Amino acid sequence: MLSDLTIRVLAQPFFAGLTIGLVRELCECATAETFPAGATIFAEGGPADAFWLLEHGKVALGLHVPGRGDQVIETIGPGTVLGWSWLHPPYRWHFGANAIEPVTAVRFDAAAVRLRCETDPEFGYAMLSRLTPIITERLQATRLRLLDLWGRP
Amino acid sequence: MTAPVPYRVVDRRVETADTVTLELVGEDGPAFAPGQFAMLTAYGIGEVPISLSGGGRGGRLIHTLRNVGAVTAALHGAAPGQMIGVRGPFGTTWDVDAARGHDVVIVAGGIGLAPLRPVVEAVLARRDEFGRVSVLVGARTPGDLLYPADLRRWRQRADVRTIVDRPADGWTGEVGLVTTLIPRAEADPDNTVAYLCGPEVMMRFVAEALIRRGLAGHDIHVSLERDMRCGAGWCGHCQLGPLLLCRDGPVFRYDRVEPLLRVREL
Numbered sequence A: 001m002l003s004d005l006t007i008r009v010l011a012q013p014f015f016a017g018l019t020i021g022l023v024r025e026l027c028e029c030a031t032a033e034t035f036p037a038g039a040t041i042f043a044e045g046g047p048a049d050a051f052w053l054l055e056h057g058k059v060a061l062g063l064h065v066p067g068r069g070d071q072v073i074e075t076i077g078p079g080t081v082l083g084w085s086w087l088h089p090p091y092r093w094h095f096g097a098n099a100i101e102p103v104t105a106v107r108f109d110a111a112a113v114r115l116r117c118e119t120d121p122e123f124g125y126a127m128l129s130r131l132t133p134i135i136t137e138r139l140q141a142t143r144l145r146l147l148d149l150w151g152r153p
Numbered sequence B: 001m002t003a004p005v006p007y008r009v010v011d012r013r014v015e016t017a018d019t020v021t022l023e024l025v026g027e028d029g030p031a032f033a034p035g036q037f038a039m040l041t042a043y044g045i046g047e048v049p050i051s052l053s054g055g056g057r058g059g060r061l062i063h064t065l066r067n068v069g070a071v072t073a074a075l076h077g078a079a080p081g082q083m084i085g086v087r088g089p090f091g092t093t094w095d096v097d098a099a100r101g102h103d104v105v106i107v108a109g110g111i112g113l114a115p116l117r118p119v120v121e122a123v124l125a126r127r128d129e130f131g132r133v134s135v136l137v138g139a140r141t142p143g144d145l146l147y148p149a150d151l152r153r154w155r156q157r158a159d160v161r162t163i164v165d166r167p168a169d170g171w172t173g174e175v176g177l178v179t180t181l182i183p184r185a186e187a188d189p190d191n192t193v194a195y196l197c198g199p200e201v202m203m204r205f206v207a208e209a210l211i212r213r214g215l216a217g218h219d220i221h222v223s224l225e226r227d228m229r230c231g232a233g234w235c236g237h238c239q240l241g242p243l244l245l246c247r248d249g250p251v252f253r254y255d256r257v258e259p260l261l262r263v264r265e266l
């Protein structure tokens, strides 16, 4: 029998292609979590001890800039993963994250997932091969934004 | 080359800090279809291609234009009562019928929403003939979003999402590039037709994101608005490989132009 959380994770295209066995393993590190609109999910500089698969609602990633206040850098929405500072030392959030709508998510415990990645290379490879495309896509979008292409039609 | 026909400016609406929408009326003017463009003349200054953003029948043309240089500055400043020269219609049209029975995804960046507005209106006017309809609009800042009243009206019958690069104080919507909305658009990739217009490089990334979702290149229609001069296929200014954008375009299916978009300009 699959747990509720496993069914929820399988319903998201993000982990499509992972075997049920691997999703089950991943869900052993997971809990369900909700945030009301306006809630801080994590604060800039805080310990990056988790990541979230967003099911509903939007999240703003931001940074406090002295003299300019809180600046939103990007918003991310359902179907994607929030947070990757947990992957590498120093395991601290580079940006803060706030719910801008009520958020429903599956939370994964970073230390438990890292431990599984280290001890089970198949699991580790599967995890990284899901996470790196997201990182690449966001990097490419950021690069395009740097070009400020709006000048021309 | 035919001489421009004088049209009168009957309305001028300020859209953003640098963009206005002009309504022009000309006696016995020919019909223009969505996707097509007019060569608009600011008398004594010059002529530029500007897409149809509304109207098109009965000698009534609606154009939204951004002030970027000498000619667009003069047109931007045109007051009601003033005359503007019009040649056209030129170019290919948006094939809205290609989407009948399918989900529709319309993606616009900045001023690119102007030529797509008639597509949204055509789809919503015949709403029952289409599946799910998503309109995804990106702009540099919230103040650069065109047609806020239309966006509100469209929201009642389509999934309309807006995203900006640089949020202003008080903006509670999405921040980022319009490509990031593609994975979330409600559409069945095997049964979707997409229409795109915006900065060319950005639209290439949008098309690639749609293809990653499973759309076929021939189901993606894109308007390419590169610099052009004569509008009639004579001068070669807007040549893209074997194509002349003014004559063979501006609207193309993506599979036809994709290999050419990476070719550097000479």
Ligand SMILES: Cc1cc2nc3c(=O)[nH]c(=O)nc-3n(C[C@H](O)[C@H](O)[C@H](O)COP(=O)(O)OP(=O)(O)OC[C@H]3O[C@@H](n4cnc5c(N)ncnc54)[C@H](O)[C@@H]3O)c2cc1C
Binding pocket: A152, A153, B037, B046, B048, B049, B050, B051, B052, B064, B065, B066, B067, B068, B069, B070, B071, B072, B073, B111, B114, B115, B224, B225, B226, B227, B228, B250
């Ligand atoms: C088919 C088509 C449809 C268009 N529809 C619209 C529209 O609906 N609304 C609108 O505001 N604009 C539209 N444009 C763009 C518009 O034609 C140009 O902004 C205009 O020609 C600029 O002329 P100008 O004399 O004001 O500026 P210029 O002094 O000629 O140009 C200012 C700068 O912009 C560059 N430039 C001019 N045109 C383009 C272009 N098309 N692409 C990239 N760079 C360019 C020039 O090289 C120069 O650096 C369209 C262009 C095409 C080809």
